[in-house]
Amino acid sequence: MxxxxxxxxxxxxxxxxxxxxxxxxxxxxxxxxxxxxxxxxxxxxxxxxxxxxxxxxxxxxxxxxxxxxxxxxxxxxxxxxxxxxxxxxxxxxxxxxxxxxxxxxxxxxxxxxxxxxxxxxxxxxxxxxxxxxxxxxxxxxxxxxxxxxxxxxxxxxxxxxxxxxxxxxxxxxxxxxxxxxxxxxxxxxxxxxxxxxxxxxxTKDRERNIITSLHIDPRQMEKIxxxxxxxxxxxxxxEVRYETFKIEDADYILTAFGLGARICKKVVEIGREKGYKLGLIRPITLFPFPFKVYSEIAEKVKGILDVEMNAGQMVEDVKLSVNGKTRVEFYGRMGGIIPTPEEILEYFENKFLKGE
Amino acid sequence: MDETILKTEEQDFIEEDICVAENLVYHKPKTLTDTDLHYCPGCGHGVVHRLLMEVVEEMNIQDKVIGVAPVGCAVFAYNYMDIDMQEAAHGRATAVATGIIRVLPDKLVFTYQGDGDLAAIGTAETIHTCNRGENILIVFINNAVYGMTSGQMAPTTLPGMVTTTSPFGRDVKTMGYPLKITDLVAQLPGTYYVTRQAVNNAGNVRKAKKAIQKAFQFLQQRKGTCFIEIVSNCPSNWKMTPVESNKFVEEVMIPNYPLGDLKVPKEEQK
Missing domain, CATH: 3.40.50.970 (Thiamin diphosphate (ThDP)-binding fold, Pyr/PP domains)
Incomplete structure (x- = not known):
């Protein structure tokens, strides 16, 4: 260790x-x-x-x-x-x-x-x-x-x-x-x-090395x-990397990255105590984005709730991955506010589920 | 005797007797590539490129030198100089050079920048690189105009001078004054050797070369920032013939940007 x-x-x-x-x-x-x-x-x-x-x-x-x-x-x-x-x-x-x-x-x-x-x-x-x-x-x-x-x-x-x-x-x-x-x-x-x-x-044994991003000839620029x-x-x-948490039997998937994912892990736990079968997908590489894991899970679950500390950015990639196969909703806070697990679960119960 | 035959015999005579090693007065340095220069006829860039590469060849430092090209007319400098080079973003050459010299302190790093690159968009990088005393040579070509973008006003454009963006002449009341950045950097404790040179005639070309030689020697001794301004011309954008443009350098540019050393190391003064 x-x-x-x-x-x-x-x-x-x-x-x-x-x-x-x-x-x-x-x-x-x-x-x-x-x-x-x-x-x-x-x-x-x-x-x-x-x-x-x-x-x-x-x-x-x-x-x-x-x-x-x-x-x-x-x-x-x-x-x-x-x-x-x-x-x-x-x-x-x-x-x-x-x-x-x-x-x-x-x-x-x-x-x-x-x-x-x-x-x-x-x-x-x-x-x-x-x-x-x-x-x-x-x-x-x-x-x-x-x-x-x-x-x-x-x-x-x-x-x-x-x-x-x-x-x-x-x-x-x-x-x-x-x-x-x-x-x-x-x-x-x-x-x-x-x-x-x-x-x-x-040195004498090699051609000169040039670091540049300039290629005036458009054919050359296209090649690059x-x-x-x-x-x-x-x-x-x-190089796709992601983490999943309790998705095997999940009815609903929460998804978030970074700090948001830590909070959502807690939401999965308290949600399961209340009887909701929640799971979590956390992309670790945001590029390359783990499109496949969403597209596969989309066929098994009733919906995905994407949680971010912004106005809804990663959710666009989640929707692209899912490609309409299941419902994708977004919950977010902005401007430096960190959402609590309780408010996310409340949104899930009162808005997300009722929107079904 | 047939006239044509006579001429050929004369030529043979010349080649055999005159074109011999001991009569050689000039050769293109091997550190310049065979790529044709893209510069306009009469432009000073070609001369300064040659001077730099002559010094690199004569001092046998090709494997030590790393150049940084600017954005502007000299953006393709790396096509002509047979040394390792990096092409920097507009104004950032001295920051790029800082990155290189900090990780390769035994190398000899120089930047080659025009007046817009060095004294407008890159002013902060120029001043702070000089102030940190980075052990690099900054070669600053001042021709008082943006060449590559075809003749807009530069920070060094003289009062009253006509450019495409000062079509009635530079009015200092609304457009500001020519920025004598070489005088500014000479004030900074980080600079070791600051000089202003020109390449408008043979005498000045020789002096400019000496300044470049000195600067590379100072870099070898890790003395700090060396800064060489070269007052140059731009026949195309000044709308002049090459000869007229060199006359303009002599009669108008140099009186405004006087040649000579602005900061000489103490040991050199003795």
């Missing part, structure tokens, strides 16, 4: 970055994730020589990631919703230039400056683009402090494996809450993937788009 510690989600994430052999972190303070930059500033360099730099803005930090990832190093940044918005141009360039890196969004309520309280309002931004052009991030949604740590290691490996940026989409509550976490052992710096494409200085789409398809086939 690994080392056990009681940690905040943000701290566990930072600790996991060091242990994953991350080479460089570039970031800018923003609530509710500033602990990541603080923890790394304190711990990282002395332990592994990992570079930690406070940039002048999120715009600068994402472009520093571009440079460091293009130089073949394990690089990451973290921010919260408004800061992630500022990074979108850079994220599009990184996806286009196929640079592996990790971007963490400890999201908060929006739109605008919004609130510093937790929210899931950035689902669309994370999974449907956010920046310009046809690209995809691999998006991991942790729902515990343990997963804040584990998904850093997983994220770096997926990024290197597919030469694609990976986003961890957490929220302010997961970032701030303290839980027991089992830490994995210290891994060597930089990971184990070879990166012959990186700009490390042109087709290659990217092929990669995203492969990711959809191989």
């Amino acid at each position: 690994g080392e056990l510690r009681l940690m905040k989600g943000n701290e566990a994430l930072a600790e996991a970055a060091i242990r994953s052999g991350c080479d460089a972190y570039f970031g800018y303070p923003i609530t509710p994730q500033s602990e990541v930059l603080e923890y790394l500033s304190r711990e990282a360099f002395n332990r592994t020589g990992m570079i930690v730099l406070q940039a002048e803005s999120e715009v600068a930090s994402i472009n520093m990631i571009y440079g460091a990832a293009g130089a073949g190093k394990r690089a990451m940044t973290s921010s919260s919703s408004p800061g992630i918005s500022l990074m979108q141009e850079g994220i599009s360039y990184i996806a286009a230039a196929e640079l592996p890196c990790l971007i963490v969004n400890v999201s908060r309520g929006g739109p605008g400056l919004g609130t510093i309280q937790p929210s899931q309002g950035d689902y669309f931004q994370a999974t449907k683009g956010g920046g310009h052009g046809d690209y995809k991030l691999i998006v991991l949604a942790p729902s515990s402090v343990q997963e804040m740590a584990d998904f850093v290691r997983l994220g770096f490996d997926l990024a290197d494996k597919y030469r694609n940026p990976v986003m961890i989409l957490a929220d302010g509550a997961i970032g701030q809450m303290m839980e027991k976490v089992e830490l994995f052992e210290q891994l060597p710096r930089g990971g184990t993937y070879s990166k012959p494409w990186a700009t490390t200085g042109k 788009n087709l290659r990217l789409q092929k990669k995203y398809k492969e990711i959809q086939e191989k």
Whole structure:
């Protein structure tokens, strides 16, 4: 068993970055994730020589990631919703230039400056683009402090494996809450993937390496788009991750990601005490989305209630998966409000069931 | 004797006796690729590209140098320079260069940026990179106009100068003043060597090359940020012939952007 510690989600994430052999972190303070930059500033360099730099803005930090990832190093940044918005141009360039890196969004309520309280309002931004052009991030949604740590290691490996940026989409509550976490052992710096494409200085034995996303000839640009789409398809086939809870005998399915899924687990328990056969599906990868598990369960159940801390974003993907085979309804709270298990069950009993 | 035959004999004579190694005064550096430059005739970019790659060849640092290309006319710089390069988003070249030099501190990293890229959209990155004293060379081409987007006003456009977005001349009351960003960065403790050069005549080209050589030597000694502004031209967007544009550099640009070192390291002053 690994080392056990009681940690905040943000701290566990930072600790996991060091242990994953991350080479460089570039970031800018923003609530509710500033602990990541603080923890790394304190711990990282002395332990592994990992570079930690406070940039002048999120715009600068994402472009520093571009440079460091293009130089073949394990690089990451973290921010919260408004800061992630500022990074979108850079994220599009990184996806286009196929640079592996990790971007963490400890999201908060929006739109605008919004609130510093937790929210899931950035689902669309994370999974449907956010920046310009046809690209995809691999998006991991942790729902515990343990997963804040584990998904850093997983994220770096997926990024290197597919030469694609990976986003961890957490929220302010997961970032701030303290839980027991089992830490994995210290891994060597930089990971184990070879990166012959990186700009490390042109030696006599190879052609020059160029990191770019510019292809003026539309035929060439289309070719690159087709290659990217092929990669995203492969990711959809191989990297889908989700968790199910008591779905085997369920009449009704609750579905939620991240913090919402923790709450819904409780709803399943108290609902079953009242005699409702509830089950839960929690997507772990938001891209690739677990379409198949919904489409299969849709034939067996009487309906699906999607719960999110937003105005209804993931529910669109749930409906696409189900494709009309069963009823899909949505319950959500916005602006930094966290729904309670009781209010979700009340909605289920008084609205969802009566709508049958 | 037939005239044509005579000419051929003359040519043979010239090739045999003059085109020999000891008479070589110039060769294209091997660090430039054979790709045709896309720059307009008379543009200064080609000259600066050549100077940079000459220095890289002469100092034998091809395996150490990593370049960062901007958005603007020099967006394709990586097609011409036979070195590892990254193409940055508009204005972000120095942030990208920071990312590279922080993880590869033994390398020699330079950015190549125009006035819109470096002194408008990228001002924050420029100032903060210089202020952190990142050990990189920033090459700043100032031709007072947005070239790639075909001639809009730049932060360095001179008062009264006509561009497509200052069609009646730059009115400083509504459009602001030319931003002398090189003077600004010279004030920052992070910069080690700050100089303003030009490539409008042979003498200035030689001086500019010396400045580039010096800068790469300082990078090797990890002295901090080196910043070279090159006052250049844009015949196409200035609506001038190449000769007229170089005359404009001499008579109008240089008096407004005086050449010379703005910050010289102490040991160099001795």
